[in-house]
Amino acid sequence: MKSRPPSLLWFRQDLRLADNPALRAAVEAGFVLPIYILDDVNADAWKMGAASRAWLQHSLAALNQSLGGRLQFFRGDARSVIASLVETLKIDAVFWNRCYEPWRIDRDAQIKAELASRDVEVRSFNASLLWEPGTIRKKDGTPYRVFTPYYQKGCLLLAPPRQPLAQAESLQLHDLEAPGSLSLQALELLPRHDWHRQLLANWKIGEAAAQQKLEAFCTDTLGDYRRGRDFPAIDATSRLSPHLHFGELSPHQAWHRVEHAAMHVGGDGPAHFLRELAWREFSCYLLYHFPHLPEKNFNPRFDGFEWLQDDSGILHWQKGNTGFPIVDAGLRELWQTGYMHNRVRMIVASFLIKNMLIHWRSGADWFWDCLVDADLASNSASWQWCAGSGADAAPYFRIFNPVLQSEKFDPQGEYLIRYCPELTALPVRYRHKPWEAPPEMLQAAGVELGVDYPRPILDLKTTRERALARFKALS
DNA sequence: CCTGGAGTTGTCCTA
DNA sequence: TTAGGACAACTCCAG
Numbered sequence A: 001m002k003s004r005p006p007s008l009l010w011f012r013q014d015l016r017l018a019d020n021p022a023l024r025a026a027v028e029a030g031f032v033l034p035i036y037i038l039d040d041v042n043a044d045a046w047k048m049g050a051a052s053r054a055w056l057q058h059s060l061a062a063l064n065q066s067l068g069g070r071l072q073f074f075r076g077d078a079r080s081v082i083a084s085l086v087e088t089l090k091i092d093a094v095f096w097n098r099c100y101e102p103w104r105i106d107r108d109a110q111i112k113a114e115l116a117s118r119d120v121e122v123r124s125f126n127a128s129l130l131w132e133p134g135t136i137r138k139k140d141g142t143p144y145r146v147f148t149p150y151y152q153k154g155c156l157l158l159a160p161p162r163q164p165l166a167q168a169e170s171l172q173l174h175d176l177e178a179p180g181s182l183s184l185q186a187l188e189l190l191p192r193h194d195w196h197r198q199l200l201a202n203w204k205i206g207e208a209a210a211q212q213k214l215e216a217f218c219t220d221t222l223g224d225y226r227r228g229r230d231f232p233a234i235d236a237t238s239r240l241s242p243h244l245h246f247g248e249l250s251p252h253q254a255w256h257r258v259e260h261a262a263m264h265v266g267g268d269g270p271a272h273f274l275r276e277l278a279w280r281e282f283s284c285y286l287l288y289h290f291p292h293l294p295e296k297n298f299n300p301r302f303d304g305f306e307w308l309q310d311d312s313g314i315l316h317w318q319k320g321n322t323g324f325p326i327v328d329a330g331l332r333e334l335w336q337t338g339y340m341h342n343r344v345r346m347i348v349a350s351f352l353i354k355n356m357l358i359h360w361r362s363g364a365d366w367f368w369d370c371l372v373d374a375d376l377a378s379n380s381a382s383w384q385w386c387a388g389s390g391a392d393a394a395p396y397f398r399i400f401n402p403v404l405q406s407e408k409f410d411p412q413g414e415y416l417i418r419y420c421p422e423l424t425a426l427p428v429r430y431r432h433k434p435w436e437a438p439p440e441m442l443q444a445a446g447v448e449l450g451v452d453y454p455r456p457i458l459d460l461k462t463t464r465e466r467a468l469a470r471f472k473a474l475s
Numbered sequence B: 001c002c003t004g005g006a007g008t009t010g011t012c013c014t015a
Numbered sequence C: 001t002t003a004g005g006a007c008a009a010c011t012c013c014a015g
Helices: A021-029 A040-046 A050-066 A078-089 A102-117 A147-156 A195-200 A207-228 A241-246 A251-265 A269-289 A300-304 A311-319 A325-337 A342-355 A360-370 A376-387 A402-409 A414-419 A439-444 A460-472
Strands: A007-011 A032-038 A072-075 A093-097 A121-125
Touching: A007 A021, A007 A078, A021 A032, A021 A093, A021 A121, A032 A078, A040 A078, A040 A102, A050 A195, A050 A207, A050 A241, A050 A360, A078 A102, A102 A121, A147 A269, A195 A325, A207 A241, A207 A251, A207 A269, A251 A269, A269 A376, A311 A325, A311 A342, A311 A360, A325 A342, A325 A360, A325 A402, A325 A414, A342 A360, A342 A376, A342 A402, A342 A460, A360 A376
Parallel strands: A007 A032, A007 A093, A032 A072, A093 A121
Antiparallel strands: none
């Protein structure tokens, strides 16, 4: 008896079983062969960074477990991996959920064409965006460049986000090992050194953990979200970004769960969180319509800007040794946990770009490698926003003063000493600016500047004036 | 077709 | 001590 071949379900940035349209379609078609391909070939310059890979390792392990160990892994050019699977297993249907990075769009279009020419059915779905970029335009047909009209007119007036799909029932999985399939370990997602262990001790990874976190956020912190989200010492943000990036959670699930919570929570926390989800969408929208966003200034006026080449400066910044505690705390948080609080991301970005006059791409590259929530769209759009070269960008004269920001948003210096514990014994007011503490106070606190904690690598006032002059000259 | 208000996240100076 | 204004330029859209 000859059985029908399984349909191929290609997991990408949708590592979940619930609210997964491609999975649902595959299940309805019969037996399913679920696969994941680590495609560094087509990703080229945008291969996942180290922190993302470490996350991915655990997310795939969780997904594999939910699939009873039937998820099959591959490595290499997805075009040839899929072609060969289709050929050897006589597969006649392939399903996936869409991704929106330019290189993935190109690659997927090639695969789609190739499969179509072999009479293989290909169906792709939207699983990661509330509003897909191609559908949102201004009245004149061009894409939006400003967030608020994009969100208010383009998105909200168009259609409400669809309801999440229920998990597909009676999943029948293909249980033969496909030719060329590898073990998860063979993807070599974890670095040789042990850095990722400490990093991932901060996180619970996978679909179940993501759901729990969404649940906890809605019940515990959503009410105070608007105010609390600015204070890095408080656990008042959702920290859902890596789960959303890898698709352990869909934005539809988050949107509707938060809308539901709004009935009980009240206040403007829920609306502000939904706006943040919409900023994620806006970044993806910009990358879709302006595919050079990761490399080139969105506003070409910045092309003539002369950034400084300062390799030793970048190193101080990366390692959290600038001598400005809020900046150093942020970068150390990034290194130790794969994450940085949103407020602090803006502060360290402003410091690198405006005070150090270093190209926003240097910062974006570092974040790309270190963030567990690294996302090409959000990372590129946000760095350009900080630089002033992006869409709806910050004005050039908005230069964060790291001391004022620290005093305002971490008044007790709790966040500072969490990542710069050497400053703990200093009185709170000097935690924000240890170089101003009197020598005897530093001595009493056991801090020798330049030894236990760095001296400031630059002068805030003069670098601010330098940036104002240089940026003003662009206009 | 023109016009004016509003727009994620600040800082500094002056009165 | 504190509040208000200046600091651009541009996009979007309602009137």
